[in-house]
Amino acid sequence: MLQTPPSNQLGTFAVLYRILARDILVAMRRQSDVAAVLFFFIIAASLFPLGSGADPKLLSAMAPSVLWVTALLSCMLSLSRLFASDFSDGTLEQMVISSQPLILIVVAKVVAHWVLSGLPLVLVAPLIGLQFNMDATGLQVLALSLLIGTLALSLIGSVGAALTLGLRGTGVLIAILVLPLYIPVLVFGAGAVTAVSIGMSPQGALSLLGAILALSLVFAPLAASAALKVALE
């Protein structure tokens, strides 16, 4: 094993920060991509009242599931971008053979993906929640559950994105692979919001959501980097 010169040695956080900053910078050069995911979320969520009628009671009962499912679908839609552009221009190959651990690089890329596609949803979701006649506590829990949940979605989704890298018909394939794995996040995320809307404590569901986040933070980058190595073999 060759030792890299000391000048190239970067600490864990330096690697995380540099890749994060780079990915966000690259995305900011094409802001419409970031905005598109957000608009998909807003448009898709607005379709439900049009389909079901505008009864405020019905809307507030539907709100947790509608907002969570649309948030989940918007997260999923942007997954194919996670590694695709770096894969097509060869950057990903350099990342795999670099002296930095691949898992660290994957974590940084996933966090960047979350900042670009998950975080905007967290910020916009309460506004859409208002349209669905949700009350203040409901909106708070919605934002909190999405804050925890979308990061878990990005992590789990990275495995699907890595497995399908460079394959034909990637979009539908990612959906089939990833949606069944998203179910626990959906159950506890929407469950927390539903619980608070019927006067129960959302604590339990939020804690379990946090547990899923912790588990996926450990295992998802491991599986995703193994899948990336398979894809680049």
Add this chain to the structure above:
Amino acid sequence: MDIVKSKSGINWLKYASPKTFYPLAGQLIPWFSVGAAVLIVYGLYLGLLVAPTDFQQGEGYRIIFVHVPAAWFSMFLYLLMAGYAILGLVLNAKLSHMMAKSIAPTGAMFTLVALVTGSFWGKPMWGAWWVWDARLTSELILLFLYIGYFSLQSAIDDTNRADKASAILAIVGAVNVPIIYFSVKWWNTLHQGASISLTKAPAMAAIMLKGMLIMALGFWLYSIAVILARVRCEIMERDSKAALFRQDI
């Protein structure tokens, strides 16, 4: 070599090579097929004719002799598939990947059988073809996981990558199966309350249990026979030029 030799002096690892496994599987298939046929016929005889009519559920309950073993095997085969996937990744053994790939269709078939027989049972008992019961829902999600496995496998042309990528997916799925099961159970209690649930059956008659276990054993032998046949096809497909197959083709 001493390590791999068992007490009986047979070198079991020899059969990890497709070349030696192919004829062995060919010899084993008839035995397992006959065993499966005998056990399934005997199990159905016990279940449909010998077992007494249920006090509460009438004759309709008899579908459990197919339903319950099918549900067991749908889950067991997924875990077995993930086990072979791990072996394949760790040992880089082609045969393990072929085994995992060959297990998947049988597992998916049992999942489908469990779902369909479950809805046949649900119509007279619950009055509905489908109920969002925790067990039904997690069985449905298991079917989705199998479908994901097939889709990934068929989307990748390169055999080596298809093997490894679907192995990773199978392992990720297996880790998720218990999480999904408990989340669905939790979701079910939150949403449904005390509407309809699978009521605990009163202590099962010994003859019913016997019929079910024999059916399960029959399904097991059937799975082995079918999976071995599928592995043989897989070996042949991947290496059709090998001299080994000249007599078969």
